Amino acid sequence: MTPRQNRQRDRAGRGIPEATVARLPVYLRALTGLQERGVATVSSEELAAAAGVNSAKLRKDLSHLGSYGTRGVGYEVEYLVYQISRELGLTQDWVVAIIGVGNLGRALAGYGGFASRGFRVAGLLDADESIVGQEIAGMTVQHIDRLEDIIAGHGVSIAVIATPAGAAQGVCDRVVAAGVTSVLNFAPVVLSVPDGVDVRKVDLSIELQILAFHEQRKAGGPDGLASLAAGDAPPGAKQYVETVEA
Amino acid sequence: MTPRQNRQRDRAGRGIPEATVARLPVYLRALTGLQERGVATVSSEELAAAAGVNSAKLRKDLSHLGSYGTRGVGYEVEYLVYQISRELGLTQDWVVAIIGVGNLGRALAGYGGFASRGFRVAGLLDADESIVGQEIAGMTVQHIDRLEDIIAGHGVSIAVIATPAGAAQGVCDRVVAAGVTSVLNFAPVVLSVPDGVDVRKVDLSIELQILAFHEQRKAGGPDGLASLAAGDAPPGAKQYVETVEA
DNA sequence: ATGCCTTTGTGAATACGCGCACAAAGTGAC
DNA sequence: GTCACTTTGTGCGCGTATTCACAAAGGCAT
Structure with a gap:
């Protein structure tokens, strides 16, 4: 952590621990559920139960955003929804491109959880000529050649990579070169990206x-039957496969 | 303490940290990639680069499984593949049922990464009559009523829940009652399960x-324009939405 | 206003994870 | 055998995360 980030750490809004950030969406989901049921306020105990975490952890997490609770009462649901949304950056829209329209890409294109959180899919792209032109979830699949056009034209800042493993790094390099600074990777490879680009993997x-x-x-x-025979065999013992299957 | 005593303690004592377990599949993937390219041995430095982690972390992770490296040389790829597979339980087959055959369920049914790692899909189930009977990825979708039959009949130990959020907890309760002890949940809800049942969420x-x-x-x-006005407003200030949009 | 009750926010203790740096262990040349 | 070189396995210090436990703060009844 840089000294600069450290200095800002006390102030709410900056220096939020990564572990906390990862839980905020969970709290947000629980809160919107409460909101739909007309609940106006919620205690840390109740919200923690709904989110599946310890209540002290929840309170500490929320304290990083500021003091938004009322002692003796709890948290105002609507206000907390807004504060968490703001902290996560969900009060603005994010433009997403999905690259790779196989089974998974199709599922992602139709996934309701994107649009409802302010993620707008600006394009579906694929390299396969037989897929290009198909209509999926109300969008026409475009050829990967148009990648740079679409990213620049729609201001895409987040790329979702759902290509086969072999194509992922190449696609990643292209989207990063075109200006994308966040990548959600579903391909089973470790992507390497320059500093300043975030990658998350599923x-x-x-x-x-x-x-x-x-x-x-x-x-x-x-350490069952097999390992008694093979588990402690020294490196170089070649018969381990046979041993365990014997 | 001698290395040998240490090895016995770790291997016998179940002392593998959760963080290490989560990385073993990544190492395994990198190793099988090397294996396919005919690489016989690999140093921690090389493998760590392929897996996207620090080499000291890799060595410490592997040391939890035992001393499977050779100083001055590195790790024998084939042997390490076997040891990690064994530790993860991939030397045996696991029987999986996928419940919920929407877009995501379909993608999962056709996902190659399951079969190739010893996960056998014993059934696709859905409650929607219009989906039941469809052929997907070589399997016929069955009605959710047959859930208990299929779990018992095929010895399913892992359930993959890809239903809408509202149905997930009910399905979860049923699969757990039927004997499933591990659940992979794609529905956007926090599932509650009895002790002894593992849940992972995607x-x-x-x-x-x-x-x-x-x-x-x-x-x-x-903390931009908006928060100067609204970010530090006290709880109870109702005008935050208008403030941020003004 | 006073006192009781509830619930937050946080200090302190503990547990965990990471990565540096180095001794130990092994290889290979001669 | 000995020496130089490579690479593992790990002790150690540091920072982060989690949980407990409680004082402080607010609400509400009287």
């Missing part, structure tokens, strides 16, 4: 693998 | 919101 199979790890643990862990 | 719009936060920061942060 990998469906990684989440499943983490679940498998814990699932295995519940069932007795990896 | 939320597409949360990732975008986090990007928006950083994007806004690059552009000057939320």
Whole structure:
């Protein structure tokens, strides 16, 4: 962390911990749910339960935005929705392009959670000639050649990459060169980008693998029958595959 | 403490940090990539670069699995692939059911990353009569009424929930009652489950919101024109919306 | 106004994760 | 065998995150 960021840390609005930022959207969702049900105020205990976190953590998170609660009462739902939205930058629209219109790209194009949070999809792009021209979620798929035009023309600042793994880095380089400074990557590769560009990754199979790890643990862990034979074999022992399958 | 004692403690003691577990799939992917290119050994520096992490962190992560490297040489790719796979529980098959066959469910059903890692999809289920019976990714969509049959019949241990938000908790309760102990949730709700059941969440719009936060920061942060008027207004000030739009 | 009750905001303690830097361990040349 | 070189495995310090626990603050009844 730079000294500059450090200096601003005490003041609400800057220096919000990354862990807190990651939870704000969860709080926001819980709050909009309460709002729709006509709830006017909520205590940290109730909101924390709805968001699935510890109430002290919730209060500390919110305290980073400022003192928006009333002791003895709780938080005003509508006001908190506004403050969190503002902090997250959702009081303005963000223009998004989706590159790669396979199964996942289609799902993303039709995903309601984007539009409802101020994310406007400016274009769907693909390299496959048989997909270009198709109408998906009310939009016509455009050829990847038009990438730079669309980014510049619509002021796209966030690119969603849903291409095959092999194409992702190339696409990423192009969108960054065209001025995009935030990338949401669904392709199973590690993207490298210059400083100043943010990348977030969503990998469906990684989440499943983490679940498998814990699932295995519940069932007795990896040190079962197999590892007695193979687990402590020294590096260079080539027969481990056969051993575990024997 | 000797390295050997240390290894026994970690391997026997389930001491693998959650942060490490979350990175193992990334290492595994990088390693299989190297394997396909015929690379036999790799140094922590090279592998770390491929995985996008610090090399010391990589070495520490791998040390939790045991001492599988050779000083002065590096790690044997094939052996490491096997050890990580074993630790993650990927040397056995996991049976998965996908509930909710909307856009996202379809994308998941066709996602290659599942099958290639030992995750077998035993069924696609939906409540919508017009979807039931459709053929998707080589499977016939079944009615949600058959949920319990399918879970018991195929030994499903992991459920993937891709339903609308409103249906997710109900589906979750049913799959848990039917014996599922791991849930991957794509619905934008916080699921509550009994102890012993793991839930992981993937939320597409949360990732975008986090990007928006950083994007806004690059552009000057939320403390711009608006917040000078409204940002520090006390709770109870009702005119904040008008203020920010004025 | 006073006192009781509720709930926030936060200091303090603890746990966790990260990365530097280096000793230990292994390889290969001669 | 010995020496130079490479790379692992990890001790250590530092910063961040989480949780507890409580004083301070506000509401409300009387």
